[in-house]
Amino acid sequence: MARQTRDQRRARRGREPALAGGPPAAPPQRPVANGGSEPAPRPAPRAAVRRPGLLGGAIHFVQESIAELKKVEWPNQKQVITGTTVVLIACIVVGIFLYVNDLAWKHVSHWLINL
Numbered sequence: 001m002a003r004q005t006r007d008q009r010r011a012r013r014g015r016e017p018a019l020a021g022g023p024p025a026a027p028p029q030r031p032v033a034n035g036g037s038e039p040a041p042r043p044a045p046r047a048a049v050r051r052p053g054l055l056g057g058a059i060h061f062v063q064e065s066i067a068e069l070k071k072v073e074w075p076n077q078k079q080v081i082t083g084t085t086v087v088l089i090a091c092i093v094v095g096i097f098l099y100v101n102d103l104a105w106k107h108v109s110h111w112l113i114n115l
Helices: 006-015 054-071 077-113
Strands: 029-031 037-039
Touching: none
Parallel strands: none
Antiparallel strands: 029 037
C-alpha cells in the first residue's frame, strides 16, 4: 500500500473534529485487501488485577528476582580474572595521574600564594 501524501493527511485531519470539543471521533479505519475498510480492532479489556498485601508483594518480588537471575549469563573464572585485572590497572593509572596532577598544582598554588 502506498503511503499517504502530505495533502491527503492534511485533508483527513481537517475532516476530524477538534480535540477540545465536539463529539468523539470514530475509530480509525484501516484498509482491507478487497478495497473496503473495517474498524481497527480495539484492545482487549484488562483483567482485574488483585493487588497482594505487603507479604504477597514481597514474595512476588523475590520470585521474579530469582527468575531474572536464572536468565543471567554468569562469567566464568577467566572472564572474572580478566575483568578484575582491567579494573585494577585502570585504578592504578588514574591514581598515578591524579598524584602527578596534585604535585603539579601544589607547586602552582604555593607560587601564587607567595607572590
